[in-house]
Amino acid sequence: MSLQISSAGPDSALLDLPWSVPLEDWPEERLAALPRGISRHVVRFAKLSGGVVAVKEIKAELARSEYRMLRALERLGEPCVHPIGVVTGRTDADGEPLDACLVTRHLQFSLPYRVVVSQHLRADTATRVIDALAVLLVRLHLIGFWWGDVSLSNVLFRRDAGSYSAYLVDAETGELHDSLSDGQREHDLDIAQVNIAGEFMDLAAAGVLPEDVDPITTAHEIITRYRSLWDELTGDEWFEAGERWRVDERIRRLNALGFDVDELEISTDLDGTSVRIQPKVVEAGHHSRRLMRITGLDVEENQARRLLNDLDAYRAATDRQGEDEAIVAGDWLRQVYEPMSRAIPPGMRAKLEPAEVFHEILEHRWYMAERLGHDVPIEDAITEYVRDVLPEKPDEAAVLGTDARYLPPDTEEGRA
Structure with a gap:
C-alpha cells in the first residue's frame, strides 16, 4: 500500500515528515516542545512549514471520520482546531502496516486544562474553566452536535479577557444531527460530569488542585x-x-451573553392577552462580530466586549457619539489600540495575544490609579506593565519545554 495524504489544503511539506516511523518514535528534531493533554492515542506536535501541527495516530476509519467532522464544525463557525489532513497507507521500514494519522493545526496561545490549573492555583480558575466548557457544549448542542466524550482533556483553552474560551480538539466520537433530543443532551452532561470529576481527582492527587476545590462539586x-x-x-x-x-429586553439579555438572535417565534394565547416568545435561532459571537465589522480585529468574545467598552469610552471622551461608528473605530485603532500593541517588545509578543495584552494593560491601569489615588496616563500604565508584569508571564504561543501529561507539584516545572 502506498502512502496517501488527503487534505483540503495540501502542503507539500507533509511529505517530509517521517511517516514510516511509529509516531511515538519520531525524532526530537522533528518535534515541537508543546504541552500535551492526556489522550488514549499517541499525539505529537511537529514542526511544519514554519508552524506547528498536531499529529494523532489512529485507525484510518476514525481518522477520516474525525477529519470530516472537524471540517463540518469549522464550516459552521464552531470553535475547534483546524483539520489539515489524513495520512493513510503508512508502513514501517520492514513493510509492516502502521496506523493512519490525523493532522490538525496547533491552536496558538492555547493550553490544556492541566497547564491552566497548574499555573493558577486558585479556586476561581477551576470555575472559569468549567464555565468555558459549558459554553462550548451549549454551542455545540445548539447546532445538533452530540459529543459523546465531553471532558476537559478533549478541549484547549485560550485566555479571553480574564476568562477562558474553550476549543474542541477531539471529535472522534461526535455525531452531527439536525437537532438533539433532551436525552442526547442529558447523556452528554452525564459523561461530562463523570469525566470532569475524574480529571479533578487526578489533579488533586497530583497536588495541583487548591484544597478548597472539591472535584465532585466542581464537576x-x-x-x-x-x-x-x-x-x-x-x-x-x-x-x-x-x-x-419584553421582546427587546430578551434580545438584549442574549446579546449580553454573547449571542445574536436570528429568529424569534412570537405567538399569543387564544384571547390575545398574553404573548409567548422563544428564540428559534441563536448564534454565538455577538461582540466579536461587531468588533470585526467596524475594526477588522478578530478576537475572542470577552476580549471583543472589553475592546468595545474601551472604544465606547473613547467615543464619549472625544465627544463623538453622533459620528459614524466605523470612522470613530478607525481613529481608536490608530490612536489607542495600535500604539499599545506596538509598545510590546518583539521578544515578549509570544507571551499573550495582543487583545489579551490590551485587556491586561487596562486592568493594570485601573489598579495603578487605585494605588496612586488619581488617574494614570495610558503611557505610564504601558511602561509599568511591560517592565514589571509581562516579563513574568510564560510564552503561551509556545510554552516550550512543558509536558502537560506530567506536572509534579514539588518541582519548579510543575509550578510554572
Missing part, C-alpha cells in the same frame, strides 16, 4: 451552568400583551 457545576445558559437561549417566556418591550 456538578457544569450541569448548573449549562442548564442556566441553555434555558436562557432556548426557553419560552410569557408576558402580557401590553409589555412588548
